[in-house]
Amino acid sequence: MMRRLLLLGVVLAALLDAAIGDGAAAQWPGEIVGTIIDGETQRMVPFATVEVAELGLITTAGSDGGFRFKAVSSGTHVIRAQRLGYRPSEVEVEVAHGRTTRVAVELAVAAVRVDPVVAYHPDRDAGGFRIDRATIERSGAVTVGDLVDRVPGVVVRRTGLTGPEYAMIRGSGAEGVLVLLDGVAINDPVTGAADLSTLSASTVESVKVEVGARSARYGSRARAGVIVVESRPPGTATEIVLGVGSLGSRSGSIETGNTIGAWRWSAGGLMSSSDGGFDYRLPVSAGGRSGTRTNADLSRINVFATAERDFGGGRLGFRTAVETGDRGLPGKAFAPSINARQVFDRVRLHASWNGVSDDGSSELAFHGARQRLEHRDPEPPLGLAYDDETAVDELGLRSSITRAVHQGWLREIGFEGDFRHRAVDADGLTEGAFDDFNDFGVGARAVGDLGDLDLTAQVRLDLDDVTDAWFVSHTLGLGLSTERLRFDIAHRSAFNPPALGDLFFDAAIGIAPNPELRPERVVSEIEFGVSAHRLGEIALAAGGSVYRADVDDMIEWAPDFRFIWSPQNFDVQRRGGEVWLSATITGMNLMADLSYSNARVRYDSSEGRADVQVVYRPQHSAHSRVEWTPGDWRLRAESRYTGARTTAPTEANQLPGFWTFDVAAAWLWRVGSLAAETEVAIDRVGGETQALIFGFPEPGRRFRVQLRIRPQNDDRGL
């Protein structure tokens, strides 16, 4: 297997090398280390393109805004940085032989409409995909689930248009994906999964998806990947967005911000609702049943306020937010629940201080949160009435420190620690279940380089209070940058303890807990990656990765002979890869991206299980998008492929794969001092009614109209 992975990596590299084109560089003993900073907010600007034009050196800044040029000739050089939404900036630096020159490059926010850009710029340091604010606004996404559904390796599991949304990464279950909202895990402690439909895209500044085993950095639950969601930062923007659409959907949001003395602040809110009902007919291949979908309504309210100021050589920030919602849970079409409801609300408060200096950075963050989730059905289609509520109160503290060092090959070291206390009150758990948890984790990180090689080593020790066990996780990364390509190889481990519901669900009709359940573990994940980009009239960015990440004791709910479902441990063989390509033709205002993912996740047949793909984990998925921005118009066409899914541990009952196609047109216009954008979007233009999960009907073609209004002097423009 290892040889095949290596071979695949080499082939992929050769393809990219040929596709991306030429470049030139020379080997010199100087070095430039720098940071890209937002000139207004003094925040780090991630993923800017940085070049030393006269030397033909180009790189992309990391997620922390940092960049590095090695082997730079001595003398005076001009560093040019550019990033979507900012004006390009140039800084002159003096480089000496054998010395590291440090520089900070400030970017000023562009006041004009942005140009098309590559949507998902690779964060090469972390192997992730980042979706920035500009992309979010142009995406037409309503929820964070809509956003991450476009990321290679991610499949979002939905049960209806207004139902919960759970991200599955590389064939994992949603319980193996950690979702952090402003640094705080929002995974439900009872189910282990995070419902992305509770996070509105309009209140999000950025989303980063890190695929692969990430416990060495993030601790528990980061078995298959991490979704890092950052809320809107303070700013001076004022914006109103109104929308209507099919199925009685309506939404409105407002956001504004300003400065008071040394403080910068923003506040805003969103209300949205949808009736959600429609007449449906399942595809003939799925039984052909027809009917009317009812009890599929949804209403949500999100409110936030944030403020920050410079303090103590860093930035002191506060943020509070409330996310609440109420929705019907209509169940499967053939056994509809006309009275089942879900109510969720989350209140959270964050306080943080971030300091950045030439020597490194420091962070101290505190958070408190209360999440409540209620499920009730006074008249379920089967079994007894229920009304279960889970309330989680959480307090957490996190600190980290990073220091630059110059000893031998070592360039940077970092330490971090976090503590989290949770008090869980859940009606649905047995009386013997724990109700207070104290989780604790400490980690260390070292970054170095040896010539063109860079190395990363991370290790983390976690105490998981649910299982009362210590876990050690690691990441070892090795990168090689050439003038045209970058290669990465990483070896990682991760763990994922059982959720409270797995262990302590109060036995009810059709379900039973399993107190003997063991944690999921990825003991040895290995991944090869290659990426490249080329600037110019036709800018290209491309990459790919192949991985093997078998899961020991994967937790999956399965029925027994009485069809009582309970969680069980299964060993799973997991391997696959992703390829992606983004292109921007500046002169034509045209951009396109394309990705394909393969996640082969099969039960370990050596244990007697059938050698088949794990249920409802499509092995193949793909996404493509083309966006054209002629004048004041923006046109978007998007397609998504969801591959065949097994519905039972057999190949015999596979749901066929299906494509969906979406189109959208937006028009920028101005009235007096206001700039406005009207967007009309049609989802599933072909009327496709298939869904990932059998029995949850889709309405097929549907439309949305959205109006976005800002003052014309808004820095961000439209």
Next chain:
Amino acid sequence: MKITMKNTMMAVILASVVACDDSSRLGPDIPDEAEVAVVLNSIDRTLTVFEVARPDNMFTIGVGFDGTPVTFAVRGVTAVVAMGSLPEVAIVDLDGRFVIRRAELPENSGATGVAFIDDETVLVGNPNLDSVSPVNVLTGDVGPEILVGFFPEFIVADGQRAYVINAELGDDFVPVRSGTVSVIDIASLQVIETIELSGENPGGAVLAPDGRLFVANRGRLGERSGSLSVVSTTTLQETEHHLGFDEFPSRVSFSPGGLVLVTSTEYGIAVWDSATREFVFDPFNPVTPGGNRSSAGVGFDSDGTPYALELECSEPADVFRLSEDLVVQRTIQVGTCPFDIAFTTL
């Protein structure tokens, strides 16, 4: 090699399209007029069909994307699978190896218990609606519901009548009273009698050649209160009720030699002599094919050879071909959680 962007994109698209190609039905040829065993695998939602003479000659048919099928009926080359929690029946052409059509039952009805009442019609139990529905297997048309007892779970039929076994369960799936049998006149599709049983939670039944109806009463979980009822189809009354069948006997079959084989998920197979009214193998000394103390049922081929189903629901299970004295002669691997077996000729 010079790779253009166009070529690269085409390669990716082609790769994804090729990768999406589903394999079609495969399997060996089975000779005409060959007798086959048809096994319903409940977790898989598949039918495994193997030739009785050469059990390695086997193929599998998927019957549905959802549901919890535990009962099916076979007549000729047509199998009708009641899909359990999915309110539909899958009508399968065993010769063509595919689902011909699906008949939708009412929302939330469930579908458990199915029996042919003539060459074109099956009766299907709607456990959540306390009714049965006639379904035309040629057209998929579903007729009006016929109200029976609470939670009908099993149906057997002779030429004139259908016997619907009602578990009489409440919303919490606990018996609310002793089981009943609704007797339906096939000609009029009317319930002509309801027979009270002495045992609780009846699950399976079989019609003996002499016209007696044997019903396995599962009792309550954990109470070891399983029993066997014997019903006269002449007087339409329970004539015998035998205790001692211990924990959860769910299915019952009748051997050509007059033995009643009662299968339990907890102990295996108990054998009861209907003539002497005594156990041959009691639940404390059961038949355990392959050492397995959990069985879902026993079927007999045309030669009277018994086949016992291993109740293994987490991985592919075995069917055990037994000798006359119930010793394993051959093991045949089928799908996950086999729950029912029938024999027919293709």
